[in-house]
Amino acid sequence: MVQTLAAAGELQRDLQRELTYDGLRAAEAKGNKGGRRPAVPADKTDAVRTEYLERRSIAALAREHDVSHGAIRTAVADLMPDHTAIEQEDVPAPEQLVTLDMPGKVADFLRTSELEPAERAVLDQGVTVRRGQGYTLRVSAAPAIHRQLLARCQPLDGTQGVPVVPAQRKARREYENRVGALIE
Structure with missing residues (x-):
């Protein structure tokens, strides 16, 4: 009896997981992106990136746009010094140990x-x-x-x-x- 109930519960869990993945794939096909929305809105991202390139500090940008330092770092992640050194020179990444x-x-x-x-x-x-x-x-x-x-x-x-x-x-x-x- 217990085994039958356990098997039914497992079947229900598998079905629910499958339906969830189907819903996610359908949303992705429509162009919806999953996950949390960025704290820096899309219309302000270009301004934040430009100001960062003009040497404004992350703290100042965070205060001005009323978001966290992490949100600013996320918006300008590909512009940060440690990120651009390898990509700009087309140098292969060093092999990991x-x-x-x-x-x-x-x-x-x-x-x-x-x-x-x-x-x-x-x-x-x-x-x-x-x-x-x-x-x-x-x-x-x-x-x-x-x-x-x-x-x-x-x-x-x-x-x-x-x-x-x-x-x-x-x-x-x-x-x-x-x-x-x-x-x-």
Whole structure:
């Protein structure tokens, strides 16, 4: 009995959610925009933006238009200095740092290899995390650096005259899978 009531309630909830989404899509198709209206009316937005470009402070604009500082910041967000530096110069955004756990056997191999200064710095800044009898090195770097480090590990597969050590090969493949997940 309780299961039947629970199933009926779940069906009702799903139906209500579906109808809500249908209503939102219909409103969007009509051109209605959801959400709260901006505190700075559309007819005053151009004036606020012009005054901001004329070096008026956000506090002064907020007092003059009788709105909060946040409302003024929202109206002029794309004009603020930290927002325009990247967009105006068509410079690609810097890659975000990604933290991956590098198996200890791979880290040991890389520490004995010839590395670029950036790669060496990333390894030196890694945090050692104990794992049973071994360890992993938690490395924070841009995806490009992780790919370079992975390329330097190729000899662990035994392809370049280095004897194959199964544990090292397995560790390299594990790191390869983690780096491969960044690309997807």
